[in-house]
Amino acid sequence: MAQTIKLTATDGTPVEFVDEVIGSGAMKDVYFSPDKSYVVGFFRTPQDANAKDRLQNIVGKYRDKIFGQIGGDYWENLFCWPTKLVEWNGKLGIVCPAYQKHFFFKDGMFKGKEKEGKWFASAKLRNKFLKPDQKGTWLTHYHMCLQIARAVRRLHAAGLAHSDLSYKNVLVDPESGRAAVIDCDGLVVPGKYPPDVVGTPDFIAPEVLQTRALKLGDPNKKLPSIQTDRHALAVLIYMYLLNRHPLRGGKVNDLDAAKDEELSMGAKALFVEHPTDKSNRPKIKNLAPSELPQGDVEKLPYTICGPYLKELFDRAFIDGLHDPMKRPTADEWENALVKTTDLMQPCQNPNCEAHWFVFDNSTKPKCPFCGTEYHGQLPVLNLYYSPAKGKFLPENYRLMVYDKQSLYMWHVNRFITPNERTKPEDKKPVGDFHFHNGKWILINRRLPDMWDVTEQPKCQIKVGEYVELTDGRKILLSGEDGGRLIVVQLVNN
Structure with missing residues (x-):
């Protein structure tokens, strides 16, 4: 012993x-x-x-x-x-x-092993080895990405870089939507402690690969930093949501495999979904059956992740791929992920593996994963903020409604954000939505200053009362500074 x-x-x-x-x-x-x-x-x-x-x-x-x-x-x-x-x-x-218990497989062929991120980022590994209940839902993958972005944001705010952010150094639990960043003993303090490693293949920023041959101390040599962490974070989020790599496509840059790898991930790195240069699109005939459908960028394009993430993916893999200063910050990823989860709709197909999809602002929404069209009336709440008393402007923020969904203070007031600083009181639902007797309603649970302002005179919706969500209805959630107005839009199918 x-x-x-x-x-x-x-x-x-x-x-x-x-x-x-x-x-x-x-x-x-x-x-x-x-x-x-x-x-x-x-x-x-x-x-x-x-x-x-x-x-x-x-x-x-x-x-x-x-x-x-x-x-x-x-x-x-x-x-x-x-x-x-x-x-x-x-x-x-x-x-x-x-590591916490939920970061270990509790059954199946990997029972007792750590839930290293690679199992959930690669289509091949997911499709070949994982049971349906181990995969989580698309919504829980967003929650995982949100926690990773939040952790990286906190590191960077402290002036630290992880230096080796990858699916090897992130534990995830898709069943509960939780994630944890590990291997924090190699942290980089810019200007004080240089990195021990250049990173893990798949996540090394192009500029680091491009200058790897230069000697340490050469002013042109690029080492892991907050900017390279931002590249790795973008790759992680893309892979967890789409189960493919954003740079590994069908383009061959050199017949020598090692040189091709260095060029394809370094100096000649090109986004597989670049809108104008399609030369690195994955070749479907070269993909294994287990890599599909996720490997098909035409069938499941990155735009299915919603408008907020599309914009950040463009900045990460087009504008900022070879210009580190243009890469989105972890804070921007965090905000975009929060707003995207508010666009999520449950798929009406009970057998859909993803279970959720992002509303694409169309009049005929359908799940991109299983092709099931949404049937029925779908309320979309457009959020407005008040820059001055009595004046409201659109906020480019929407909240999709589904049955038994909750309304929170971060929807009510633009100065409240769901993160580590959220007060316990603000984490409690303040209202909830229901499809009741063929109508959509919002029940006020805790808001003392909620009004229907569609017509004059305005009508107060007291705590315990409800308001029907009809097309064009305007509901003031709070008259306080930062309080929002919602305008209801009904999509009929």
């Missing part, structure tokens, strides 16, 4: 681990604590003074910068962040929380 090793961390606290390797990565061997609540990972090669100083800062001041602030406990679920530094047998080690 393996013995339990007892150590004292550099912060003076006790650390224990069972002397039995449970996993090995590229740089570390990992051991469980006796109660399996945390793990200890020891670097196989000696770490120099700079590496040790960086790790000390990661478990110290950088950790405190994120977790030690008001609302810091929110981030415990979105990161697997090192907590302590230890030394044993001349090796440096880090202590990290054990």
Whole structure:
């Protein structure tokens, strides 16, 4: 039986681990604590003074910068962040929380294995190996992407870059829509701590690949940074939503495989769905059956992700692919994902694998995954904001309605955002929508200042009362600063 090793961390606290390797990565061997609540990972090669100083800062001041602030406990679920530094047998080690249970397969052929992101980002792996209940829904994939964007936004706000953001370093659970960024011990502090690695293939930014041959210290050499994280984040989101890579298409840039890879992902990288240069479109005849239908960009184009994400994908893979300063920030991805989830509709086909689709603003909406057309009346709520009292302007923000859907304070007031700073009170539904007796209604649950302002005199909708959603109806959700007006649009099918 393996013995339990007892150590004292550099912060003076006790650390224990069972002397039995449970996993090995590229740089570390990992051991469980006796109660399996945390793990200890020891670097196989000696770490120099700079590496040790960086790790000390990661478990110290950088950790405190994120977790030690008001609302810091929110981030415990979105990161697997090192907590302590230890030394044993001349090796440096880090202590990290054990992964949460939902990040392990609970059954099937991968029972007990980690839900590494690659299983859910690749059409081939999803279609060949995963059971339907392990895949989640399209909506839960949006929730996963939202949490990843939020975690990266927080890292960047602290002045840190992950440096190796990839599906290897993100754990996801499509069943619940949760995600966590891992391997945070290689964080880059621009200007202070250079990166240990250039990244993982598929996620390395073109400029890093393009200048990889240059010597360290060459001013033209590009290393992982916040800008390269932004490229990797865009690739991750594209892959989790569409299950294909945005740059791996049918174009061959060199007959030598290694050179072709370097060019196709580096200097000559080209978006597979570029609107004018179609030379890198995937060749369907070259795709395996397990890569379809996701690999067919004509059948499932990136526009099915909705207008807000389409704009950001364009900036990431067209404007910013070779111009890092034009790439969308994590904050922009977060906002676009929030607004897109408000455009989601449940598919009316109970056997649809995706279960949800993004409303495409058409008069005849249909699910792009299974082709099922929406039948019935569909309310679309157009949100307006007030720049001055009595004046309202469109906000380029819509809320799709479905039966038993909830209304929240971030819909009511434009100054409230659903993120780690959302107050517990604002997380409670303030209203809900129902299809009742052949009519769509909105029931006011908690809004003291809700009015039907379609006609004069306006009519108050008191708490507990409801208003019917008819075409053109105008409902003021709140008269407070930032309060929104909704204008109902009915789509009939």
